[in-house]
Amino acid sequence: MSSKSVDVVIVGAGMAGIKAAADLSQAGFSIAVLEGRDRLGGRLHTDRTSGSKLYELGCSWFHQSLDNPLLKLALDENLEIKPQYDDNGPGIYDADGPLDGSKKLGQAAADFGDFASLYFKSHPEVSDLSLKEIIDIFTSEHRLLSDAQKAEVKRILQIPTLPNGSVASDVSAKYNGLPALGRDVLPVGGYDIIYNHVKKPVGDSDIHLNTAVTSIIKESNNTVTVATENGDKYTSKYVIVTVPIGVLKANAIQFSPALPAPLSSAIDNLGVSELGKVYFEFDTVFWPETVDKFVYVGDIEGEYAPAVISNWYLFNGEKKHPGLFVIVSSKLISKIEANPSCAFDLLKPVLEAIRVDQATPVPAPTRTKSTNWNSDRFTLGAISRAKIGTDPAGPIAEFANGFDNVRFAGEHTILDGFTFVHGAWRSGAREAKYIIDDQSKI
Structure with missing residues (x-):
């Protein structure tokens, strides 16, 4: 057990946390980034070891590309993200194949x-x-x-x-839609490239992995004490909490005093999306090679179960490694997370739907890898979402207001980029600026 004092403690090393850490470090603040996992990135996770080529086991696209500061940064800095649009001929399929045009x-x-x-x-x-x-x-x-x-x-x-x-x-009819603001762009070279660029100003000694936070206590002398599972304690003038909305909903971190009613209501009034991603590699390509992605609107196990299928073979597979990744939601991903070996059998109707030759059986995959966003205790869900009857702008405003020197960042805390990685980045920048401006007044 140890005790350390810094200017700012940042809980979570996802994009929001690392952006706040970078800006505060450059401004001369001492920081401690506490990350429960044994890796950086949070819900950004570029896996370069499980597949023939990289798997994005977190975010996959630069969304809202006309208003995406991360994409702009990558282009300005000539980072090797190899951006590509993947909207060439997206097809809609049901169990019988392409829909009747x-x-x-x-x-x-x-x-x-x-x-x-x-x-x-x-x-x-x-x-x-x-x-x-x-x-x-x-x-x-x-x-x-x-x-x-x-x-x-x-x-x-x-x-x-x-x-x-x-x-x-x-699903809310009024609030579930987000502004398009440009087509989606794939960072074919890997999302971790942009993360590592943002992280550059942060010293390795300021990042503490395998350090799960259990409580955040506002002291009477206007400092904050952050306690961890391993018994370490950090004292700071500010803390920025960047854990996902699912973790906040689960009360995985205890706040003392309890969060004020507006913040508690903000946590209650946002939903959590349960979805996940499964990668498959095969020996051969059995789907239309030139189609970037497919949308499945058929049934799985007798229930309607939409899915998005990305032609990984065209992009990360470099037309050398036949593969797809499939995004699925709700009950389906829960079954897959509980038993990853069942992924192929469960998703076979999706794969059968996009066969070029409907008479040829889908081959067994040579590799399979699925995410675990919903069962992972450091996420407990994929992303935030609007609830029926609640404009997310309300809860988001409360997160932005914070609790004095206990601040909040993440994709669930900002309207410009709500649910997206660039929203998390913007929220981290916002909270760093708040602290820098607040200290300048003293």
Whole structure:
């Protein structure tokens, strides 16, 4: 057991924590970054050992690429991230293969977003609805939809249940959509390159791995004591808490005094998305080689289960290593995390759907690797999400207000980049600036 005093303790070494640490270090503050895992990055995890080429076992894309400061930084600094768009011919598939283009289901679905906006505008008395409810209204009130479109477009319109990690009846219709702000960009060279660049100003001696925080105590002398599982204690003027929303919801860290009601409500009023990712490598390519990614809107084990399939073979596989990664949600990923060996059998309907030759069986994979975001005690979920009836701007504002010298950062604490890595980066910069400005007033 040991005791140490620093200016700022940062709980978590994900993108939010490392950005705050970098800015504070450059400003001359002494810091201690406490990370429960035996590695850096948090929900950013570029695995360069499990596959033939790298697996991104955390975030995969630069989202909102027209307003993404991390992508801009990577381009400005000529980092070897090898950015590529992966939106060439995304196809939508069900259990029978590609959807029938003659039914114009995509065109019918394109009306939905504007319909939902107009519906809430013309019904101000309706604070929110579930995604299922607004889909039912859309298909019943859109009089120009064909019977075939009404029957089948619902599957396409439930695709947002995937990032929300919930069934359509539990997804907010009003608040689940995020501004597009540009197409997604893959960092083919590895997301860890941008993380390591951000980390450069932070000294290795300031980072403490395998150091899980158990309690944060605000002392009467305006300092904070941070206690860890291994018995070490850190005293500081400020603490920045960057653990994910799922960890906060689980009360894995005890606060004394208890967090004020607005912050407790903020934790309660954001949801947690349960989703995950599974990598498969094969001996041969059995899917359309030139399609960047596929969206599956069929059933798995008798239940609707959307999935996104990325053609890893085209990008990280360098057209040498046949492979895919599949993003799935909710009950499915829970089964896979509990028993990773069942991943191929569970996801076989998804893989069968995208076969070029529907008569040829899908071969067994040569490698399989899945994430464990939901069972990992340092994440307890993938990302934050809006709850039905709650505008996430409210809880986010409370996190940004913080609790005096106990501050909060992470993708769940900021509106510009909410749920995304660049949002986490911005929140870390925000909290570092708060502390730097606050100290300048003394």
